[in-house]
Amino acid sequence: MEVIKMSLLESGENYLETILVLTKRNGSVRSIDIAEEINFTKASVSRAMSILKRDNYIIMEPDGRILLTKDGQKKAAAVYDRHVTLTRFINELLGVDEKIAEKDACRIEHIISPETFAGIKGMLKD
Structure with missing residues (x-):
């Protein structure tokens, strides 16, 4: 089975x-x-x-x-990558305070689609 x-x-x-x-x-x-x-x-x-x-x-x-x-x-690395990337996106590109960006990213990281995440990640320059 x-x-x-x-x-x-x-x-x-x-x-x-x-x-x-x-x-x-x-x-x-x-x-x-x-x-x-x-x-x-x-x-x-x-x-x-x-x-x-x-x-x-x-x-x-x-x-x-x-x-x-x-x-x-x-799995942990994927979640961490989403967390770091989303925090950076919200903070740097949207201009949201880092602490707020961190909290929001922590919520979003669990529900964001792979397609949307890939788009956000593509917008960030390393």
Whole structure:
């Protein structure tokens, strides 16, 4: 029987993005680091990690470290790319304050179509 992986909800994408960012910043990530970063309870983070582990987006090491799987890394990188690109677009091209641009990008990154995102990304010069 083939198992079909459901697409992640916004919260799952946010967790993966947080794991990616914390890994880049600190070298390793534990549930407590995630809870502190996003100001959620340890119980909420634990539940989310169980779901991400079940869906093969993360591996939980015996020492508590959380690692992204290949699928998790790919998804986290895509969400992070959308976040950074949209923040930059809203801030630089639309002239919106950076903090507001960041918050808006965080909402938009989960619902934007690939076509619209590609168009926005094409407008930005590196």
